[in-house]
Amino acid sequence: MKKALIIFILSIFFLSCDCKNCGDHRNFIVTDFSQKRVDTLVPYKNKSYxxxxxxxxxxxxxxxKIxxxxxxDKNLIGKIDTLMNGDYYGTENIIWTFDPYRASEGKLEIEYSL
Known part of the structure; x- marks a missing residue:
């Protein structure tokens, strides 16, 4: 009985977690400005956007550049605290590119989602 209860509680915990790097959401920190990063957000078939x-x-x-x-294609410089958004209805994958362009150092928290 205790074993079944523990399995039940753990399964509820894992099912209720908000995935921060799933198909339709990404969250990362940039401290290495030597390479571009390209990510594709994929909409879930049975989810409304x-x-x-x-x-x-x-x-x-x-x-x-973002x-x-x-x-x-947006250029940003210096101290950054911005939110960009737009309409999206789940019809296509969205490809985001982070390009360090001329930056060589700093620290950025980047989050994007559908």
Whole structure:
């Protein structure tokens, strides 16, 4: 009986966790500015979507670029605390690109989601 109760509680815990790096959500910290990072957000088939967002917070010593493939290319510099969002209805994958461009040091917290 105790074993079944423990398994039940653990399964509820794991099912209720909010996945921060699942198919439709990413969350990471950038401290290495030597390479680009490209991620694809994939919508779940049975989930309704109304928008996407990307939140960037931190500091860089020079210009970085944030791109949503096929839509826009934003340049950011210095102390950054920004939120970009738009309409999205779950019809396609979204490809995000973080390009350190001219920045060589700093620390950024980046989160994007559908």
């Amino acid at each position: 109304v928008g996407y967002f990307i939140r960037i917070k931190g500091y860089v010593n020079d210009t970085i 791109k949503r493939e096929g839509y826009y």
